[in-house]
Amino acid sequence: xxxxxxxxxxxxxxxxxxxxxxxxxxxxxxxxxxxxxxxxxxxxxxxxxxxxxxxxxxxxxxxxxxxxxxxxxxxxxxxxxxxxxxxxxxxxxxxxxxxxxxxxxxxxxxxxxxxxxxxxxxxxxxxxxxxxxxxxxxxxxxxxxxxxxxxxxxxxxxxxxxxxxxxxxxxxxxxxxxxxxxxxxxxxxxxxxxxxxxxxxxxxxxxxxxxxxxxxxxxxxxxxxxxxxxxxxxxxxxxxxxxxxxxxxxxxxxxxxxxxxxxxxxxxxxxxxxxxxxxxxxxxxxxxxxxxxxxxxxxxxxxxxxxxxxxxxxxxxxxxxxxxxxxxxxxxxxxxxxxxxxxxxxxxxxxxxxxxxxxxxxxxxxxxxxxxxxxxxxxxxxxxxxxxxxxxxxxxxxxxxxxxxxxxxxxxxxxxxxxxxxxxxxxxxxxxxxxxxxxxxxxxxxxxxxxxxxxxx
Ligand SMILES: *Cc1c(COP(=O)(O)O)cnc(C)c1O
Numbered sequence: 001x002x003x004x005x006x007x008x009x010x011x012x013x014x015x016x017x018x019x020x021x022x023x024x025x026x027x028x029x030x031x032x033x034x035x036x037x038x039x040x041x042x043x044x045x046x047x048x049x050x051x052x053x054x055x056x057x058x059x060x061x062x063x064x065x066x067x068x069x070x071x072x073x074x075x076x077x078x079x080x081x082x083x084x085x086x087x088x089x090x091x092x093x094x095x096x097x098x099x100x101x102x103x104x105x106x107x108x109x110x111x112x113x114x115x116x117x118x119x120x121x122x123x124x125x126x127x128x129x130x131x132x133x134x135x136x137x138x139x140x141x142x143x144x145x146x147x148x149x150x151x152x153x154x155x156x157x158x159x160x161x162x163x164x165x166x167x168x169x170x171x172x173x174x175x176x177x178x179x180x181x182x183x184x185x186x187x188x189x190x191x192x193x194x195x196x197x198x199x200x201x202x203x204x205x206x207x208x209x210x211x212x213x214x215x216x217x218x219x220x221x222x223x224x225x226x227x228x229x230x231x232x233x234x235x236x237x238x239x240x241x242x243x244x245x246x247x248x249x250x251x252x253x254x255x256x257x258x259x260x261x262x263x264x265x266x267x268x269x270x271x272x273x274x275x276x277x278x279x280x281x282x283x284x285x286x287x288x289x290x291x292x293x294x295x296x297x298x299x300x301x302x303x304x305x306x307x308x309x310x311x312x313x314x315x316x317x318x319x320x321x322x323x324x325x326x327x328x329x330x331x332x333x334x335x336x337x338x339x340x341x342x343x344x345x346x347x348x349x350x351x352x353x354x355x356x357x358x359x360x361x362x363x364x365x366x367x368x369x370x371x372x373x374x375x376x377x378x379x380x381x382x383x384x385x386x387x388x389x390x391x392x393x394x395x396x397x398x399x400x401x402x403x404x405x406x407x408x409x410x411x412x413x414x415x416x417x418x419x420x421x422x423x424x425x426x427x428x429x430x431x432x433x434x435x436x437x438x439x440x441x442x443x444x445x446x447x448x449x450x451x452x453x454x455x456x457x
Pocket of ligand 1: 051098099100101123125126181185214216253254255256257264265
């Protein structure tokens with residue numbers, strides 16, 4: 001078998017900026033050891049997120065020029081609507097400016113005090129919108145999904161027994177919906193099997209509970225089903241994705257992920273009355289129903305991106321990129337999440353920096369070391385992001401201390417990834433010299449975005 005290559009050639013390039021180690025030490029100090037506070041011009045390889053960072057294709061850029069900016073009834077909307085309808089099989093398609101706007105609209109109507117939303121794992125904006133409505137969110141990921149370094153094919157699956165138990169306990173009339181996140185972003189980009197989707201759908205149907213999909217990475221999930229679930233080996237990724245959607249009453253989507261767009265999202269629904277209520281809210285928060293929160297040109301880029309993402313050469317290259325980096329790290333003994341997820345590689349910082357106690361944020365310490373050593377920017381997903389304080393002011397740490405290296409779609413080449421592996425391995429070899437982190441200033445909510453920190457020398 002030949003090397004799996006980038007299935008594109010490069011038409012426009014964007015320079016990246018080199019800095020010296022001494023400069024990065026100073027820049028990071030000025031950013032208070034918070035990589036969110038760095039200027040992106042001071043980053044060499046930016047793995048902060050895969051959201052909105054995709055490279056668009058020449059077809060998408062052509063679509064940008066073709067975009068029709070009519071306020072109402074733009075042909076760009078009808079092209080977008082037709083693509084989403086064909087993919088999801090859902091008749092009511094509502095464009096929004098990004099995924100969380102779809103969530104806000106949907107949960108404003110279906111949520112509220114006393115309501116319960118059950119998921120494999122709710123993404124943070126999804127949970128925040130549920131809780132903001134007054135409702136409760138419950139995560140029921142399967143047991144395999146809780147152990148980062150033990151491989152299993154579908155670690156994003158929902159725990160079906162726990163789902164039945166929770167429905168019993170809470171009472172089916174209180175469950176607003178079950179939401180399956182594909183792939184499971186907060187659980188490491190791990191996929192959900194079609195078998196699990198079918199089982200969860202059957203339980204929802206028995207109990208009269210609506211079943212929704214948080215579809216941000218539907219194509220990556222569908223490709224995992226094709227290569228890991230025997231029944232689907234000969235099916236097209238498109239037909240697998242269509243089957244996933246066929247079980248759902250609706251879906252929310254961020255086009256900043258698997259639609260290769262820099263902005264955008266949508267809500268797709270089967271229920272006509274619910275769609276009407278959503279459109280009523282859309283008009284006051286996003287815009288007229290044929291553009292939502294978007295320009296006509298964005299609708300074109302999304303419509304084209306949603307077709308392109310189903311290309312199996314692309315998906316093979318995409319999934320292989322994560323595996324390739326993961327394999328290099330495993331070979332060097334670096335503790336890394338296994339198997340690789342669909343959009344990111346996760347380092348286990350608790351093992352990586354086992355000399356740093358959780359109170360000194362090993363994940364953030366590792367994030368800082370990767371930037372200083374190689375100009376690579378990534379994000380802590382651990383106690384800085386999810387830690388809380390108890391009544392005595394003592395840190396209640398997160399269950400896992402992870403560092404996420406999210407890979408933007410179609411942006412970096414294999415040599416960029418080789419470089420990232422070299423940087424991680426170099427940091428691993430010198431890990432004992434890495435200091436812990438102390439927070440000196442923090443906000444009460446979502447503190448990781450703005451916290452000011454220092455190194456413990
Ligand atoms: C990104 C994301 C969202 C929110 O989408 P935005 O476009 O960032 O608002 C919701 N769910 C999942 C799983 C995501 O990855």
